[in-house]
Amino acid sequence: MCNKQPWTFVYAADMQPGSPRSFRYRPALMENWHSTKRQIIANKPQFWLNGGDITRDGLLHDGEFVEMKDEFDSMGIPYHTIPGNMDVGNKHTARQGFFDSRDDIALNMKSKNLARYEKFFGPAYWTFDHKNVRVTGFCDMLLGSSQPKEEKLWKFLEELKKLPPIDHHLILMHYAMFIDDIDEETFDITKEDEYMQWYFGLDKPIRMRLLKFFKAANVTRVVTGHIHCRKDFTAAGICFDLAPSATCGQWSDKWPDGDISLGFFRYDVNGREITKTFIPLENISQRTDFYGPGGHPKPEFRNYSMAWQKPAFK
Secondary structure: OOOOOOEEEEEEOOOOOEOOOOOOEOHHHHHHHHHHHHHHHHOOOOOEEEOOOOOOOOOOOOHHHHHHHHHHHOOOOOEEEOOOHHHHOEOOOOOOOOOOOOOOOOOEOOHHHHHHHHHHHOOOEEEEEEOOEEEEEEOHHHOOOOOOOHHHHHHHHHHHHHOOOOOEEEEEEOOEOOOOOOOOOOOOOOOOOOHHHHHHEOOHHHHHHHHHHHHHOOOOEEEEOOOOOEEEEEEOOEEEEEOOOOOOOOOOOOOOOOEOOOEEEEEEEEOOEEEEEEEEOOOOOOOOOOEOOOOOOOHHHOOHHHOOOOOOOO
16 A cells, blocks of 8 residues: 655644643643644644643643643644543552652542543544554553553454554554663662653553554554653664653653654655654743642642632632
8 A cells, every 4th residue: 555645744742731720830831832733733734643641630620621622623633632641640550659749559540530531532542544554542551550441452452453454553652662672671660760760651561562462563653752852762663753742841861862842743654654853843932930839749739729710620
């Protein structure tokens, strides 16, 4: 199968602007998202992909999902989304991590949070073909969670290998498959020097099981967000694109060649060739006003009376 006419799609993720009706808000992130939105439209993609962290606190209330769905719908471009950990909760752990400023077990993804996301953005896993590209997206926080939909997701992945051949098969996930090496061991959440690696990547048993499915389904590329730092890997014959954030960078000291510049990816498809281009944000907000805590605050630090806009979310 070979499509003769070149065409384009776009990937953007990790907006998490919050809302002036929530207990925390960073206007600069919303302004950066609006710059991203304008640039995506200007690139005229046939569709665009969102890699999660649509909201800052979607796992707590509907309001931010309502606001961001309106943002996406107003673009006039077909789009496909997966949830991020800020939308539905983190990957699962049975142990509290090193940092006592967050409750890692309480932050585990829960079915009710995923149901809230799906109410606005549709199923937690899906696949579609567009010309000579297949795109498969799924909520990787389900894997290892023992939540009701986990086994259904594994069965869905098993079925991918039965699909007809196609030139390109791209996987959309939120967490990075690995941090430095596809064969690396699972990091220890209780150790200070391993916590961030644990937080950003998948545990080895999940990774190896996924890789088996990917090979059987002829996956050619995996695109992930969450880290907010751009970095390319190739492993097991697959391109792994660690994507930038559209609004805020982080983990800048992890790799010498990592890049936290804000922006998104444009993918140009020309037959059996896919060319990835980083599109930097043209206008980065200089606003410094904000309120509320960052990170993953415990409930006692969630004070909705601080909201700039009333009525605040419940």
